[in-house]
Structures are given as structure tokens and as C-alpha cells.
Amino acid sequence: MRLSRYFLPTLKETPAEAQIVSHRLMLRAGLMRQHAAGIYTWLPLGFAVLKRIEQIVREEQNRAGAQELLMSTIQSADLWRESGRYDDYGKEMLRIRDRHERDLLYGPTNEEVITDVFRGCVRSYKDLPLNLYHIQWKFRDEVRPRFGVMRGREFLMKDAYSFDLDLDSARHSYNQMFVAYLRTFARLGLKAIPLRAETGPIGGDLSHEFIVLADTGESEVECHGALLEKAVPEGVDYDGDLQPVVDAWTGLYAAADEMRDAAAADALGDTLVRARGIEVGHIFHLGKKYSEAMGATVTGPDGEPVTVTMGCYGIGVSRLVGAIIEASHDEHGIIWPASVAPFHVGLINLKTGDAATDAACATLYERLGPDRVLYDDRDERAGAKFADMDLIGLPWQVIVGPKGLAKGVVELKDRASGAREEVSTESALARLV
Numbered sequence: 001m002r003l004s005r006y007f008l009p010t011l012k013e014t015p016a017e018a019q020i021v022s023h024r025l026m027l028r029a030g031l032m033r034q035h036a037a038g039i040y041t042w043l044p045l046g047f048a049v050l051k052r053i054e055q056i057v058r059e060e061q062n063r064a065g066a067q068e069l070l071m072s073t074i075q076s077a078d079l080w081r082e083s084g085r086y087d088d089y090g091k092e093m094l095r096i097r098d099r100h101e102r103d104l105l106y107g108p109t110n111e112e113v114i115t116d117v118f119r120g121c122v123r124s125y126k127d128l129p130l131n132l133y134h135i136q137w138k139f140r141d142e143v144r145p146r147f148g149v150m151r152g153r154e155f156l157m158k159d160a161y162s163f164d165l166d167l168d169s170a171r172h173s174y175n176q177m178f179v180a181y182l183r184t185f186a187r188l189g190l191k192a193i194p195l196r197a198e199t200g201p202i203g204g205d206l207s208h209e210f211i212v213l214a215d216t217g218e219s220e221v222e223c224h225g226a227l228l229e230k231a232v233p234e235g236v237d238y239d240g241d242l243q244p245v246v247d248a249w250t251g252l253y254a255a256a257d258e259m260r261d262a263a264a265a266d267a268l269g270d271t272l273v274r275a276r277g278i279e280v281g282h283i284f285h286l287g288k289k290y291s292e293a294m295g296a297t298v299t300g301p302d303g304e305p306v307t308v309t310m311g312c313y314g315i316g317v318s319r320l321v322g323a324i325i326e327a328s329h330d331e332h333g334i335i336w337p338a339s340v341a342p343f344h345v346g347l348i349n350l351k352t353g354d355a356a357t358d359a360a361c362a363t364l365y366e367r368l369g370p371d372r373v374l375y376d377d378r379d380e381r382a383g384a385k386f387a388d389m390d391l392i393g394l395p396w397q398v399i400v401g402p403k404g405l406a407k408g409v410v411e412l413k414d415r416a417s418g419a420r421e422e423v424s425t426e427s428a429l430a431r432l433v
């Protein structure tokens with residue numbers, strides 16, 4: 001993409017309304033604009049990152065055996081009356097009435113809709129286990145939308161729902177998502193720690209929040225320091241026994257907010273880490289709460305009806321854009337992990353109009369691939385170009401000017417470390433293709 005034609009409305013000034021660094025940088029780097037409180041328009045650069053995150057989430061869900069579908073954003077209130085949640089959900093739910101005076105709502109979550117799909121389509125235990133997910137916009141009328149996309153009212157969530165015949169099988173489905181989450185967040189360049197979370201009236205130990213440590217997080221976290229160093233499992237066999245992997249992660253103390261345990265924390269002494277964190281995912285064993293209320297049963301092996309056991313698994317896809325920036329930035333701007341970067345390379349032409357420089361840039365642009373390169377071909381001062389490129393945080397910069405070209409070199413800059421190297425055009429290409 002040529003920057004001269006790219007819709008990238010960056011800001012010079014720091015927007016006063018933004019209290020945390022990710023919010024400031026998302027506005028300054030032209031990733032999004034606020035439309036109304038907690039509601040955003042994603043501009044091309046921000047949308048590109050959002051789609052990359054979404055794709056990584058999707059790949060890891062698929063790998064773990066979940067299947068993607070797409071449920072609507074608008075839901076019928078009748079289903080929520082069946083589960084008993086219509087009145088309980090309160091003011092966070094955006095309620096709508098259509099022209100026929102029927103009650104609708106903009107989905108804040110999808111347990112009712114997926115349970116309705118399940119009961120209408122699945123008859124036999126032979127079709128279990130089943131895990132269905134979608135990546136869809138949600139609306140929650142948060143009391144205090146703030147911190148940009150971190151706590152929006154409209155936000156993008158991946159939510160998966162598992163259906164099993166019994167508790168053992170439900171635990172395996174839970175473990176599959178637990179491991180998929182570890183892998184997903186690692187691929188996004190994040191250290192996300194699973195913490196025991198409140199299970200509500202169902203009880204048990206099958207609820208974990210995945211939290212990224214950051215000073216601006218809204219959760220107060222305590223955990224064993226070793227959790228921050230733990231390597232994420234690779235080459236996982238999702239059909240095999242995942243319990244040892246899950247146990248290795250859950251055996252160490254880690255809790256947030258009201259789940260904290262003073263005795264457990266004190267016992268850790270110096271190995272205890274106390275920090276703030278951002279909730280990026282949450283997995284939850286639901287038991288039969290929805291299947292019982294809504295009659296989701298299958299015929300079991302002995303011919304008798306069995307009410308299925310469910311689980312639900314959320315990831316805050318749009319919140320992750322902010323969380324990644326909180327975890328990866330410096331005083332100059334964003335530093336995208338390569339896996340989610342909107343472009344791999346920023347190509348800077350130091351002297352547009354100079355025939356040799358234009359030609360060298362054109363070659364690099366073509367050979368690196370216009371989809372992977374943001375080419376700053378604007379007629380601007382070098383300083384402004386450097387500042388903009390650092391602000392938007394692409395992993396690599398290639399800086400091309402007449403002086404270097406006279407010596408047969410271009411400059412290659414690693415955005416994360418700031419290290420600069422003079423290399424030939426050919427070796428720059430070899431490193432970046």
C-alpha cells in the first residue's frame with residue numbers, strides 16, 4: 001500500500017479524553033475513531049489488526065476441534081424468557097422493540113441462541129461432543145465505557161459453546177479450550193495467565209479467566225511468579241489427555257479480585273507476583289443451567305433422554321487490540337508483534353522525486369509485495385516520516401535515500417529493538433521476504 005493513498009488519519013496531538021496509553025495510541029496512529037460512547041469505527045489500519053487477531057483466534061479454535069458458525073446480533077427476547085435471564089440481565093442489555101411490538105435485544109452473549117440451535121438440530125449422543133463458536137459483535141450497555149476498545153459497549157467477541165453427554169467429556173471439552181487459549185494468546189505475542197475465577201452457583205473448579213498483566217488493567221491479580229515464565233504447549237494432540245497440561249498451569253496459585261486468598265498468597269513469599277491485569281478471555285463450565293431450562297436433550301446410549309452438559313468460552317477480540325498495545329509499545333508508539341502487524345514492513349523513501357531513490361523503492365515495494373508493505377512515498381520531511389512509522393509500529397522499516405544508495409546500501413531498522421543496520425537491497429529483501 002502506498003501511504004500517499006492510504007486512509008490513515010493520524011493525530012499530532014495527544015487526545016485529551018484518552019486516559020491510557022493504548023487508547024491514546026489507537027487514536028493517534030489512526031486505528032479507530034469514536035462514534036458514540038463505547039462505540040467505534042475501525043479505520044483501515046485498525047481493522048487490519050482486528051482481522052489478523054480474529055484469524056489467529058479462529059485457527060486455534062479450529063485446531064482444537066471447534067466449528068465456526070455465525071449467529072445473528074439481534075436476538076428474540078422469548079428465548080431469554082425461557083432461560084429466565086430476560087429480567088435478570090438488567091440494564092447492560094440493549095432492548096429493542098420491532099414494528100409488531102415484539103421484544104428483541106442486541107446480543108450481549110449467546111447461550112440461549114446456541115442452545116436453541118442445538119435442541120432443534122441434535123438428537124443423538126452419537127453427535128456429541130460438539131463445540132460451536134462464532135466471532136460476532138456484542139452489545140453491553142456498560143455503566144462506564146472507557147479506555148477505548150478495552151471497555152466498549154459494542155465489541156467483538158469470540159464465543160464458543162460445548163455440548164457433552166457427561167461431566168468427564170465436558171471436562172475434556174473444557175481442557176481443549178484451556179489449551180487452545182494458551183496457544184492463542186502466545187501467538188498474539190502475549191503472556192496471558194489463567195486464573196481461577198468465580199463459578200457462581202454451579203461450583204467446581206471449571207472457570208478460568210485469562211489475564212494479561214498491565215498497569216492499566218482493571219483486575220487485581222496475584223500469582224506464582226513461575227507462571228510468567230512457563231512455556232506454552234506446542235504440537236498438542238487435542239484428542240489425547242490434556243489434564244496433565246491443565247494441571248501444570250492450574251497447580252500454581254493465581255487469582256484475581258474476590259478470588260484472592262491471603263493465606264495462599266502469603267505462603268509464596270518472594271515468589272508472589274502482585275499486579276494489575278486485563279481480562280482477555282474467560283472459560284466457564286455451565287453444567288445443565290441452559291440445557292435444563294430450555295430442554296436440550298439427546299437420546300443416550302441406552303435409549304433414554306439425557307440433558308446435555310454445556311460450557312462457554314469467550315475471547316475479547318477487539319479488547320485484545322488494546323491489550324496488545326498496552327503490552328507492546330514505547331515512547332515513540334506501538335510495537336506490533338509480527339503475528340498481528342497490519343503490514344510487515346514500512347518502506348521509507350527519504351527523497352521522493354530523486355530518480356534513483358524512487359526506482360530502488362519501487363523495486364523493493366514490488367518484490368516485498370504491496371500487501372505486506374506500507375510504502376511512505378509522500379513528499380514529507382524525513383523526520384515526520386520516521387515519527388509516523390515509529391508511531392504505527394510495523395515490525396520492520398527499510399529506509400532508502402540517495403546517500404545510502406550511492407554506497408549500495410539501504411537501512412534496515414528493527415522497530416522493537418531500534419537496531420539499525422546498513423545492508424544491500426538484496427540482503428534486505430532476503431531478510432524480509
Ligand code: ATP
Pocket residue numbers: 140142149150151152153154155156157279280281282314315316317318319
Ligand atoms: P469484564 O470483567 O471486563 O466486564 P466480563 O467478565 O463481563 O468482562 P465475559 O462475559 O467473561 O466478560 O466475556 C468474555 C470476554 O469478552 C471477556 O473476557 C473480555 O475479554 C471481553 N469483554 C467483555 N466485556 C467487554 C467490553 N465491554 N468491551 C470489550 N471486551 C469485553
Ligand code: MG
Pocket residue numbers: none
Ligand atoms: Mg462485564
Ligand code: MG
Pocket residue numbers: 279
Ligand atoms: Mg470479568
Ligand code: MG
Pocket residue numbers: 209279281282
Ligand atoms: Mg468474564
